[in-house]
Amino acid sequence: MQDLLDAITTGLQNGDRVDSAIAQSDLPQEDADDFVEMIQALQSALTPQEPREAFAADLRAELKKGESSFLERLRGMPARVHVAAFLAICFGFVLFALRRLFGSETPQEMQEEAVVTPL
Amino acid sequence: MKNPFSSRVDYKALDDTELVALAKEDMDAFGELYERYLQKIYSYVFYRTGNAHDAEDLTAKVFFRALSHIGAYVDKGVPFQAWLYRIAHNLVANWHRDQGRRKIIALDEYVAHSLKSEAPDRLTEEREEQSQLLQAVRRLPEDRQQLLLLKFVEQMSNAEIGAIMGRTEGAIKSLYHRTLLALREEMEMLQNSDLNRSEG
Numbered sequence: 001m002q003d004l005l006d007a008i009t010t011g012l013q014n015g016d017r018v019d020s021a022i023a024q025s026d027l028p029q030e031d032a033d034d035f036v037e038m039i040q041a042l043q044s045a046l047t048p049q050e051p052r053e054a055f056a057a058d059l060r061a062e063l064k065k066g067e068s069s070f071l072e073r074l075r076g077m078p079a080r081v082h083v084a085a086f087l088a089i090c091f092g093f094v095l096f097a098l099r100r101l102f103g104s105e106t107p108q109e110m111q112e113e114a115v116v117t118p119l
Numbered sequence: 120m121k122n123p124f125s126s127r128v129d130y131k132a133l134d135d136t137e138l139v140a141l142a143k144e145d146m147d148a149f150g151e152l153y154e155r156y157l158q159k160i161y162s163y164v165f166y167r168t169g170n171a172h173d174a175e176d177l178t179a180k181v182f183f184r185a186l187s188h189i190g191a192y193v194d195k196g197v198p199f200q201a202w203l204y205r206i207a208h209n210l211v212a213n214w215h216r217d218q219g220r221r222k223i224i225a226l227d228e229y230v231a232h233s234l235k236s237e238a239p240d241r242l243t244e245e246r247e248e249q250s251q252l253l254q255a256v257r258r259l260p261e262d263r264q265q266l267l268l269l270k271f272v273e274q275m276s277n278a279e280i281g282a283i284m285g286r287t288e289g290a291i292k293s294l295y296h297r298t299l300l301a302l303r304e305e306m307e308m309l310q311n312s313d314l315n316r317s318e319g
Binding site for chain 1: 146149150153157158159161162165166171174175178179182183186248249252253256267268270271272273274277292293295296299302303306
């Protein structure tokens with residue numbers, strides 16, 4: 001059955017007659033007619049679509065310049081780059097928060113100062 | 120990259136494998152690949168999204184993604200065409216997930232456009248039939264929709280479809296058989312529901 005449907009589809013797409021293929025099969029004529037009708041309907045409904053010329057030209061120009069968005073470029077990078085970027089952002093945020101809490105000095109600088117002061 | 124889209128080399132004479140090898144460093148070669156596949160990718164995305172606006176947006180994303188990844192592309196038996204369609208397929212899947220819904224028949228836009236030049240008396244009937252068929256297609260699972268689009272819109276062989284979908288030719292033939300059976304059921308259901316509505 002699957003070979004027959006494949007042959008009918010290929011035949012119809014090539015504009016060939018498919019009667020003999022159906023006649024040689026065990027498929028009842030009524031079912032065969034249903035399938036032929038459906039395949040022909042698919043053929044006429046699913047046709048290639050042309051993009052707008054302006055869209056095609058704009059996209060060509062953008063690709064030429066390599067003007068993808070930052071997010072698109074980031075998405076295109078490997079997972080390890082995503083992880084590294086995420087960690088860097090987290091680290092930057094923590095550093096920023098610590099500086100806000102302890103003034104301009106980092107905890108390490110404060111510790112060093114604490115050690116130096118008694119001398 | 121070299122001067123974009125110049126014509127020092129006859130890119131049209133090269134096959135996809137040669138172009139892809141060049142496109143890793145040569146924007147002109149990528150430009151030729153773009154010309155070869157723009158319409159195909161646009162058609163595929165158009166039918167999967169159901170409207171021209173999203174089709175344009177996703178088509179642009181497909182080519183930008185291809186451009187940014189082509190340096191890492193290695194031909195391991197998957198042709199460039201199949202690789203490009205897989206990018207398109209993944210982006211469309213993400214789009215459907217982000218939408219959180221499936222547009223059932225925004226394809227009316229297409230049906231209206233394709234039939235506007237036909238005789239008025241046939242127009243309504245054919246428009247309804249096509250609309251119903253496309254509605255039934257869009258109710259099928261994703262892989263079956265993909266198969267129908269590649270077979271009918273792109274007129275691809277089972278081997279080419281198999282390369283894109285990562286299946287054997289036999290598996291594609293079998294999936295096509297099941298798809299037609301499911302489509303027939305969907306059509307019957309739609310026709311019955313229309314009948315019930317008109318009777319009610």
